[in-house]
Amino acid sequence: MNEKIHFEDWLSAAPKAELHLHLDGTLEAGRLLQLAEKNRVQLPYKSLAEVEAAYRFENLQSFLDLYYLGASVLRDEEDFYHLMMDYLQRCRQNNIVHTEIMIEPQTYLPNGIDFPVFMAGFKRAIVEARSSWGQSVQLILSFLRHLPESEALGVLDQAEAYRDDFVAIGLASSEQGNPPQKFAELYRRARERGYRLTAHAGEEGPPAFIYSALQDLQVERIDHGVRCVEDDALVEWLRERGVPLTVCPLSNVRLCVFPEMAQHNILQLLERGLMVTVNSDDPTYFGGYMNDNFIAMHRALNLNRSQALQLLRNGFEASFLPEAEKTALLKQLDNFAEAA
Numbered sequence: 001m002n003e004k005i006h007f008e009d010w011l012s013a014a015p016k017a018e019l020h021l022h023l024d025g026t027l028e029a030g031r032l033l034q035l036a037e038k039n040r041v042q043l044p045y046k047s048l049a050e051v052e053a054a055y056r057f058e059n060l061q062s063f064l065d066l067y068y069l070g071a072s073v074l075r076d077e078e079d080f081y082h083l084m085m086d087y088l089q090r091c092r093q094n095n096i097v098h099t100e101i102m103i104e105p106q107t108y109l110p111n112g113i114d115f116p117v118f119m120a121g122f123k124r125a126i127v128e129a130r131s132s133w134g135q136s137v138q139l140i141l142s143f144l145r146h147l148p149e150s151e152a153l154g155v156l157d158q159a160e161a162y163r164d165d166f167v168a169i170g171l172a173s174s175e176q177g178n179p180p181q182k183f184a185e186l187y188r189r190a191r192e193r194g195y196r197l198t199a200h201a202g203e204e205g206p207p208a209f210i211y212s213a214l215q216d217l218q219v220e221r222i223d224h225g226v227r228c229v230e231d232d233a234l235v236e237w238l239r240e241r242g243v244p245l246t247v248c249p250l251s252n253v254r255l256c257v258f259p260e261m262a263q264h265n266i267l268q269l270l271e272r273g274l275m276v277t278v279n280s281d282d283p284t285y286f287g288g289y290m291n292d293n294f295i296a297m298h299r300a301l302n303l304n305r306s307q308a309l310q311l312l313r314n315g316f317e318a319s320f321l322p323e324a325e326k327t328a329l330l331k332q333l334d335n336f337a338e339a340a
């Protein structure tokens, strides 16, 4: 028992990289209600208990409906500042020394909120977190795949004024019926403009979507990707090329990709030599931030120290950081592992 507690403290204290995080998925229920009242946005809940009761999802779509509704309470620069700052403080508490955050402009633009408003709030929080505790942050411009590619192309153009603020583009939202190849032109243009590339694939979608993301979009990383196990040749392909998978254990359980944590395949994927990382996806909706994910894996899957170290190492290796910064953070992890 004591040893278990000790290991959980070790997991919590370890330096981490988070590579799969939707900023709108960090909106805390309390702040959601506060902003709905301030901005006069009608929501179907009146109390924290009602919000929490609504967070029982059957699949990705049932979650996305509430997720976009939740994000509709964000209206002015101050709201975006607080959203970012709340999450960055969570990074500090979870020892997430580097984070790559997905920003989804297509959620805000239809409410008449343009790039200068949300980017000003986000950037103010990032500058403060960098200078006050040395937080490392990169942003990913994430597109919504249930919307047409023509709209995404327009948003990519609008983002040109903020080109230096985004390291990569990503692709999220409803996977079923929206295969990666729908966005081949978007990815071609983003690649030409020097963005790094990632996309959600193989969360609910079949292995064919993972192939399509790799071949049609030429992504370097796959977000989720857990359904790759249905195709041995694909697993081998991913292993040979060292393609990172940004896996989100608590998310997969809450969205019924796996019936319970004990059945999650993350350690199987690791065992088969894949470059797997641990992430929280939408922590306020799925019942936990980064440390909660590691602890849940320890409790249900018996995650041990050497597996945890490999997952932590992979997080830094698979990041979009320049090599020198990766090396420095990997050294920080080595020092932690030697000392504790």
Ligand code: ADE
Residues within 6 Å of the ligand: 022, 025, 060, 067, 172, 173, 174, 200, 203, 251, 281, 282
């Ligand atoms: N947007 C936010 N969370 C997501 C997820 N888990 N899958 C697809 N799109 C998302």
Ligand code: ZN
Residues within 6 Å of the ligand: 020, 022, 172, 200, 223, 281
């Ligand atoms: Zn996601």
